Amino acid sequence: MEAESMSQENPYSTLEVIQEGYIAKVVLNRPEAMNSMNPAFWTEFPAAIRAIDDEGTARVVIISSTGKHFSAGMDLSVFLNMAKDFKGDPSRRAERMRRMVMLLQDSFTAIEQARMPVIGAVQGGAIGGAVDLLSACDMRYCTSDAFFTIKETQLGMTADVGTLQRLPKLIPIGVVKELAYTGRNFGAQEAQQLGFVNKVFDDQDIMLSEVTKLAQSIAMNSPVAVAGTKTMINYATEHTIAESLTYMATWQAGMFQMEDVMKAMEAQKTQSLPDFEPLHGAVNKMKD
Numbered sequence: 001m002e003a004e005s006m007s008q009e010n011p012y013s014t015l016e017v018i019q020e021g022y023i024a025k026v027v028l029n030r031p032e033a034m035n036s037m038n039p040a041f042w043t044e045f046p047a048a049i050r051a052i053d054d055e056g057t058a059r060v061v062i063i064s065s066t067g068k069h070f071s072a073g074m075d076l077s078v079f080l081n082m083a084k085d086f087k088g089d090p091s092r093r094a095e096r097m098r099r100m101v102m103l104l105q106d107s108f109t110a111i112e113q114a115r116m117p118v119i120g121a122v123q124g125g126a127i128g129g130a131v132d133l134l135s136a137c138d139m140r141y142c143t144s145d146a147f148f149t150i151k152e153t154q155l156g157m158t159a160d161v162g163t164l165q166r167l168p169k170l171i172p173i174g175v176v177k178e179l180a181y182t183g184r185n186f187g188a189q190e191a192q193q194l195g196f197v198n199k200v201f202d203d204q205d206i207m208l209s210e211v212t213k214l215a216q217s218i219a220m221n222s223p224v225a226v227a228g229t230k231t232m233i234n235y236a237t238e239h240t241i242a243e244s245l246t247y248m249a250t251w252q253a254g255m256f257q258m259e260d261v262m263k264a265m266e267a268q269k270t271q272s273l274p275d276f277e278p279l280h281g282a283v284n285k286m287k288d
Helices: 039-055 076-084 090-113 129-135 163-169 173-182 188-194 204-219 223-236 241-255 258-270
Strands: 015-020 023-028 060-065 118-122 125-127 139-143 147-149 185-187 199-201
Touching: 015 039, 023 039, 023 204, 039 076, 039 090, 060 204, 090 129, 118 129, 118 204, 125 129, 129 147, 129 163, 139 188, 139 204, 163 173, 185 188, 188 199, 199 204, 223 241
Parallel strands: 023 060, 060 118, 118 139, 125 147, 139 199
Antiparallel strands: 015 023, 147 185
16 A cells, blocks of 8 residues: 555644555644644644544554654643633633643543554654653654653643653653653653653654554554554553453453454464454444
8 A cells, every 4th residue: 555645635734644554644744833732733633543543444653743843742822722711700711621621631542542553753852742642652762862841840830631640650650750840851861761762763764764664563463453452451551450351351252253363373374464454444423
């Protein structure tokens, strides 16, 4: 399958989506603004991820960006728009603010909910909201000049889009608290030592090439098996071992079928590449 845009004309103003074979690439594309997350981004990003997931032919998603920095995080315009809402009855204002925060959170929850693995590929700075995004990814890779910042504390607010909930499941909680309380930068080498990123590369071209190879190796496996594996690992991070084992048994009772198993075994026997069927597209509405 040759590279193709998700539509003839790019429907997004903040990013671009390209599918190459079984790999979908979501590229943040506002380099002149350091890929800051303006109001349009918070609608377009989850829409793009869910469109890929709903379509079902991609087996891995790679999130990268253009320009010097991965993303400067929340755009100033979002804060200015929020400031306009701070008027009127406090209870109604608070209720509206709660719904707004949950809407922003949902933008990155879309990454976790996607059936296929999502990989973050970072160059330069990943600041504030960018750390929220990356914390929701299945894996993270970066260039040697990359740095990460939980910036919100220095801006007089508590990070609210997922970093404080997801990062403690990825790196030691004492380190999370230090990074969040201070808002200091942590670089590529420290991020790798902490386990936040899997590997560090010399430059963006090498990183994207190697991450694409990794994605291709994942895509060779049964998409049902990979989707099940992602579901089980994510479930296990939120539940006890006993609960996770019970869910695994229930999942397997329905999902374990012999078609992909036999294809995988035959491919190993013949030293060939297995040809797995894609996942079915999502059911978004009932048919007439």
